[in-house]
Amino acid sequence: MRAVLTAGSDVDRAARMVAELHEISPEFARVWELGEVARRYAECKTILHPDLGRIDIDAQVLFTENRAQTLVVLPARPGTDSQGKLELLSVIGHQQLAT
Numbered sequence: 369m370r371a372v373l374t375a376g377s378d379v380d381r382a383a384r385m386v387a388e389l390h391e392i393s394p395e396f397a398r399v400w401e402l403g404e405v406a407r408r409y410a411e412c413k414t415i416l417h418p419d420l421g422r423i424d425i426d427a428q429v430l431f432t433e434n435r436a437q438t439l440v441v442l443p444a445r446p447g448t449d450s451q452g453k454l455e456l457l458s459v460i461g462h463q464q465l466a467t
Contacts, residue, residue: 413442417453424450 373382389396415423428441444450 417457420453420456422450423453424448425454 369382369386373379373386386400390400411427413425413427415425417423423444425442425444428443430439430441431437444454
């Protein structure tokens with residue numbers, strides 16, 4: 369909601385919604401007054417490693433409050449083949465694997 373209020377797209381409607389939520393929800397009002405803003409982007413990505421093949425990861429992009437810095441986290445889902453491949457990569461480093 370804060371992003372819509374500052375992005376310039378349908379600001380009037382967003383402002384009306386915020387005002388209405390303030391009136392009907394004490395919880396919303398408390399959370400809104402904290403002023404905490406966060407955006408989280410998550411997306412499944414596929415890496416094609418030349419030796420290990422397909423590795424599926426979840427891309428999570430986190431931003432600092434002023435968006436000056438970005439942290440990209442690329443975990444594999446626990447218990448998957450992709451997790452095992454990432455663990456293997458952390459051990460073998462830059463070594464060449466035999467075919």
